[in-house]
Amino acid sequence: MSPLVLSSVCLGLFAPAARCAPKSTPMNRKLQAAKWWPSTTDKALAGAGTNRRQLVIALQKVPLAQREGLRFLLENMPARDLQSLSSQFLLDHVRLAYEGFAKAPWKTRISNALFLNDVLPYSSLTETRDASSQLLQGKARLIVAGAKTPGEAAQRLNAKLFPLVKVRYSTARQRPDQSPIESMSTGLASCSGLSILLVDACRGVGIPARVVGTPMWANGRGNHTWVEIWDGKWQFLGAAEPDEQGLNHGWFVGDAAQARADVPQNAIYATSFKKTGLSFPLVWAPTVGWVNAVNVTSNYTPKIAALNPNETRVQFRVVDAQNRRIASAVAVTDAATKNEVFHGVSKSESSDLNDFLSALLKRSEHYKVSVGGGALQDLVVGNQSEQLVDLTIATVAAPIKAEESAQLKMALQAYFSVSSAQQNTWKFSPTLQNLLRDHEEAVRQIAWEAYRAAPIHQKAKQDFDGHQVSWNQYLSPYTFNTVGTRPKNGWGLVIAMHGGGGTAKEVNDEQWRGMQSHYKDHPEAGGYVYLALRAPNDTWNGFYDDYVYPLVANLIQQWTLFGDIDPNKVDILGYSHGGYGAYAIGPKMPDRFAAIHASAGAATDGETAALNLRNTPFSAMVGEFDTAYDRLERNKRFDQEIRALRGTRTDIYPVHIDVMAGFQHGNLRDGDMLVEMLPAVRNAVPHELSWLMTDSVISDFFWLRTDSPAKTREVRATCRDNKIEVNLTNTDSIKVFLDRRLVDFDKPVTVVLNGQKREMKVAPNLLTFCQTLARRGDPQLAFSAEIDLHL
Structure with missing residues (x-):
């Protein structure tokens, strides 16, 4: 036996744990040579x-x-x-990244660490991994040709790339974390999608770039995402928001300056491909922890000087009758001196939802605001650091010929004077039907005047004259006083509900008297009626039982008929017992209110549905030591539920819950709540609805109706671009009411019910209009067409 063979045998005998080397072949030698990576890669x-x-x-x-x-x-x-x-995918991407970087004029100024972490990576967040980088690189290279610095190149990309690829900001995008290819396929993207696209383009031409964002601004108004690029240091820019002042400018600078590094929800984070031990918070995917991040809050907090303590940053949002943001001239004048103190142009739907026209105005001062050169509106600046003001440009009714108007008025007066049985079989002439089709807003005004004048409101008038409201056997007295001067569209109505509840009548009466002056008068905020409502009984749930909701609806209708109020300016609020009432009444019937507030109350299980507050401002205030009946925790849970419902969006669920440090149940500082509430204007026809039924009493919800309301039945509906999408849970039917504020009757209407699609022609009908007007007792909740949907 040769020594070589003997050695092999001995190795097998004396080292049984060792693995024998594989047979040496050309293929194995090639594989062994290719194994160049260390154990960390393994x-x-x-x-x-x-x-x-x-x-x-x-x-x-x-x-x-x-x-x-x-x-x-x-x-x-x-x-x-x-x-x-x-x-x-990996080989193509790595090759393109190295090639793009090699051609960058600034490559010698970029460290290897920056290249690896902020130029080379194929992704930023949770977007789809696709060939976006390859698609963008050629386009980006042409745009940045001749640029001398990363900053100059990035600004060129931000100004020219988005128009080139035809992508713009929109809340109608399919997902918040779209890849560039996905955004380019629809032309729509969120602020995150826009940022991903810009970062990919920057990296493709050798610019270190990363996504930056906050899960929630410190003012609680939502999240935002933007971009940082490296040019000697990290500098920021808003994706698709080029600023003529250059880098480190943008509408969100003031919001970012309020960020709090030690509060995870309000901190600012930048992405990192390298593992850091810190996760980038993804509002759309809160359980995802593998997007790495660094906390960069300190880079933003010193960006602007501290706000003057005597000034408030007032932010203006102008919407049309369909609640779409529009660009319009806004002018602010001092109410006392008549001098103009600010003017500018509001932001349209193409701007980020948190991008507002802003002005620094003196606190506690009275101003006048005009939109598009129209009538002046009152504005009172509060004492908070920020104040959002919604301004609506109303639809102007097209005129109807005098002869036709008289004919319509006569027919409507006749309709509202007959019995309900006769109304059900009523026939309006084709001429009058055509008037509704062509002059909907003018017909709305004439129909409302005919309804008001009809001889069917005797009981409501008696109650109004007696300062009381009733429903069945329940009766509530009230006191009221007018504050300020009457606005153009009628008085606002503030319904205030007292504390007390399950106690002696004398105690509740005393609480009622206290509520008659609890909330301070603010005539500078526009004229309104302050109405202190007495609960109809002395039970523990006097303001939140099934009889309360039709009682409050009757109260609003009574004042709309006889009190010269604007139904789009009705607010409701209360303290303690009344706070529980606001927590129940507001979410059950938000289509009746411009704003809702609850002090020292809490959500009631099975009665308070956070889901229903998608479009209506709601606020609550509770003391940090108000733990009786689980009040504090119920408010916190409600707040968490709202945040979950809101998700990544900032245009829905305008709700905030304030926990007041140092306070128990009494003496919360809510006396000036009306300053915050009075500017709100109800949107009677929002394009998105979420309705969770919590009783068998309320049948109508904005433009939805059911004949059989019951707990746990849920409807989610949207109406946009003549397309209605409805999803039903625990129910098999719903009625959808429409008018020209929601659809164009000259075009087909597409209906998608629980995924089943069909197309139909819908026409306005004057009888439907009159029926809904009579049922709701509110001209803004009258609709001209009805679609019955069944699974």
């Missing part, structure tokens, strides 16, 4: 599962000069990418 490969072979192929084929980059990506990428990305 550790990452261990998490690739069945995709390990793809990653190994990439490691074997990557050119020598690009090995470090591929290794960096593999050792830092999340598990989902390890388990799914193909070798070809």
Whole structure:
């Protein structure tokens, strides 16, 4: 036996644990030579599962000069990418990244660490991994040709790329975390989608870039995402929001300056591909923890000087009758001196939802505001650091010929004077039907005047004259006083509800008397009626039982008929017992109110539905030591529920809950709540509705109706661009009411019910209009067409 063979045998005998070397073949020698990566990479490969072979192929084929980059990506990428990305995707992306960087004039000023973490990566957040980088690189290269610095190049991209690829901001985008290819396919993207697109384009031409954002502004008005690029230091820009002042300017500077590094929800984060131990908070995917981040709050908090303590940043949002944001001239004048103190143009739907026209105005001062050169509106600045003011440009009714108007008025007066049985079979002439089709707003005004004058309101008039409201056997007296001067569209109505509840009548009467002056008068905020409502009994739930809701509806109708109020300016609020009432009444019937407030109350299980507050301002105030009956915790849970419902959006659920430090149940400082509430204007026809029924009493909800309301029945509906989408849960039918504020009757209407699609022609009908007007007793809740939907 030769010595060589003997050595082999001895190795097998005396070292049984050792693995014999594989047979040496050309293929094995090639594979062994290709194994250049360290154990840290092998550790990452261990998490690739069945995709390990793809990653190994990439490691074997990557050119020598690009090995470090591929290794960096593999050792830092999340598990989902390890388990799914193909070798070809990785090799193509790495090649393009190195090629793009090699052509950058500023490449010698970029460190290797910056290149690896902020130029090389194929992703920023949770977007789809696709060929976006390859698609964008050529377009970006043409735009930045001749640029000398990363900052100059990034600003060119921000100004020219989005128009080139035809992508704009919109809340109608499919997902918040779209890849550039997905955004370009629809032309719509969120602020996150826009930022992802700009970051990809920057990286493709060798500009270090990263996504930056906050899960919630410190003022509670939502989240936002933007971009940072490296040019000697990290500098920011708003994606698709080029600023002529250059880098480090944008509408969100003031919001960012209030960020709090030590409060995770209000801090500012920048993405990092390299693992950092800190996660980038994703509002649309709160359980995802694999997007790495660094806390960069300190880069933003000193950006602006502290706000003058005597000034408030007033933010203006102008909407049309369909609640769409529009660009319109806004002018603010001092009410005393008549001098103009500010003017500007409001933001349209193409701007981020948190981007407002802003002005610094003196606190506690009275101003006049005009929109588009129209009539002046009152504005009282509060004592908070920020104040959002919604301004609506009303629809002007097209005129009707005098002869036709008289004919319509006579027919409507006749209709509202007959019995309900006769009304059900009533026939309006084709001429009058055409008037509704062509002059809806003018017909709305004439119909309302005919309804008001009809001889069917004797009981309501008796109650009004007696300062009381009733429903069935329940009766509530009230006191009222007018504050300020009558606005153009009628008085506002403030319904205030007292504390007390399940106690002696004398105690509740005393609480009622206290409520008659609890909330301070604010005539400078516009004229309104302050109405202190007495509960109809002395029970513990006097303001939140099934009889209360029709009682309050009768109260509003009574004042709309006889009190010269504007039904779009009705507010309701209360303290303690009344706060519980606001927590129940407001979410059950938000279509009746401009704003709702509850002090020292709490949500009631099975009665308070946060889901229903999608479009209506709601606020609550509770003391941090008000723990009786679980009040504090109920408010906190309600706040958490609202935040979950709101998600990534900032245009829905205008709700905030304030926990007052140092306070118990009594003496909360809510006396000036009307300053915050009075500017609100009801939107009677929002384009998105969420309705969770919590009783068997309320049948109508904005433009939805059911004949059989019951607990747990849920409807979610949208109406946009002549398309109605409805999803039903625990019910099989719903009625949808429409008018020209929601659809164009000259075009087909598409209806999608629980995923089933159909197209139909819908026509306005004067009888439907009159029936809904009579049922709701509110001209803004009268509709001209009805669609019955059944599963």
